[in-house]
Amino acid sequence: MTDAPMAVPAVSLPSRSRLRLLAAAAGRMPNAEMAVGVAIILVWAALIAAAPVIAKFDPLRQQIALRLQPPSAVHLFGTDQLGRDVFARVLYGGRESLPAAVAVVAVGFLVGVSLGSVAGYCRGIVDDVVMRFTDMVLGFPLIVLAMAVAAALGASLAHGIVALAAVWWPPYVRVCRALVLDLSNKEYVVASRAAGRRPAGILFRVILPNALPALLVMAAIDIGRAILSFSILGFLGLGAQPPQPEWGAMVATGATVMDDWWVATCPAMPVLTLAFAFNLIGDSIRDALDPWVGGRRQ
């Protein structure tokens, strides 16, 4: 009996373990909804990345004679008031909006995690100062602040990113601090402190690596909210400037010709579907992780 499993492995263990791996993967397989969310994001990302190949028209080229053409085989999303191809503009717009949204979240993440980990690790007066400051910023209407910053710096794509990043970090401070506070009491942290590790080493090598996965998930889901917020700035004329294609600004262009619905609607669709997809993924992750909501509690 004891020999059997030892004898068989050469032949069957690889395939059986592969099966087991597959089963485990299927068990942990994110549900269908997460797959849909990921698929939406991948499709948009692919379309946007391949914009120069897919789009048959220059997003900036005006053909006044062809203004306000409804969607057709040639112009998939129709044309706007200046006869520009809306499909090309939507795809090229993604080349502004997606990197901008990622940049906003990245800056918010870096600032928030730095402040939050220092506050959680140092505690005491540092913690008090950082957290009160964060609370005060959170007390403000963030969209008003972002708008003020964007307008004061002068409306442009880069300043829109700065303005949003300036108000994006507070939630990361709070979550990161809570995680660090929680992890600080773990036995392995106490052990490495007892082993004489320097405080910076404990924070960066022991605590943060354990806090990062949760924070990164939070940041990844947050990209949807950033796309939405960025399009709001663009719609208000405080983001990317014409003739640069940007989704929010394109909806604003279409606002005067709502009877030609495609001009405003087509650029709104990537914002809606992408924000939807990121939220869908977020929900699936939360469902999978929460023992109560997940209903997997024994």
Next chain:
Amino acid sequence: MTRYIVRRLLLLIPVLLGMTLISFAVTKAIPTDPIIASISQEASNHPEIVAAYRKAWGLDQPLPVQYFTYVWNLLHGNMGVSIYTHRAVVDDLLDYLPATVELATVTIVFSVVLSIPLGILAAMRRGGMIDFVVRMLTLAGVAMPIFWLALVLLNIFYLRLGWAPAPGRLDYALQPPPTVTRLYIVDSLIAGDPATAWNALSHLALPAFVLATWSVGLLTRMTRASMLSVLPQDFLRAARSKGASEFYVIRRHAAPNATIPVVTVIGLAYGDLLSGALLVETIFGWPGIGRYAFNAAVHVDFPAIIGVALTVGFIYTIVNLAVDVVYALLDPRVRASLTAVRA
């Protein structure tokens, strides 16, 4: 309980001071010169005009003095003069804030009435068809670029069907009701004029509906999640095992426990609606604080922006305080812990 409220009110003071400090720092950190933004390019070439302007706005004083002057004025109800409208910011806010408060209040009431039953229903039918539809719709609500939705609905219901009234708070033919609260619906009811109140409400319907896509999405999702965490708990099984009907169990045991955490979110959502109304106000020509803030931002009108930010921030803070108190009143466990602290 009283002591808890007093302590929370006292804690407000440093927070509010901090907020004035931050808003002041923001205006100073920004490279744009408000002088260039508010007087013409030609006038800014004349040093004497610029100097007179600086003096008029106290901009020739050192920074700490400017800050203390600002706080001193705030304490006396003086938020400065708007560079763009040339009116006292307080007067501007008194004109614009009530319109937003009216809009946000109707929106939040509508959202709560719709969201809580919807969230409870979805949770009870978890994994079923109703749950799926509710979840997808609310997810779309949170992800909706409401500026687009506002444009579409305005086009359909106002321009094409003519069901919705023209933009604004009232029909042009109607006189605003005598001023008491500056909320048109309330004021016209006080004045015994239900027709005007109805007209004000009809003007509010479409913008409130658009705003509510977001808040209904948020609150329904919160209610559902909260309900799901309550449903598997033992006290519900206990209630069922003593023979209570399913309706009674949900109505008397599950729902109260599930809605307590939602109260917190209602408060936060109300605060966000006050500033988030900005887009809807711009599109529906609603004379509210959001549109005022947008105009102020575009004209780099810092007294006005700070006025809006501080006012909304102040309301937000007060609403959250109120929410915490309500939370404590609703939840016997929190109430007990507060009493324990006092003892």
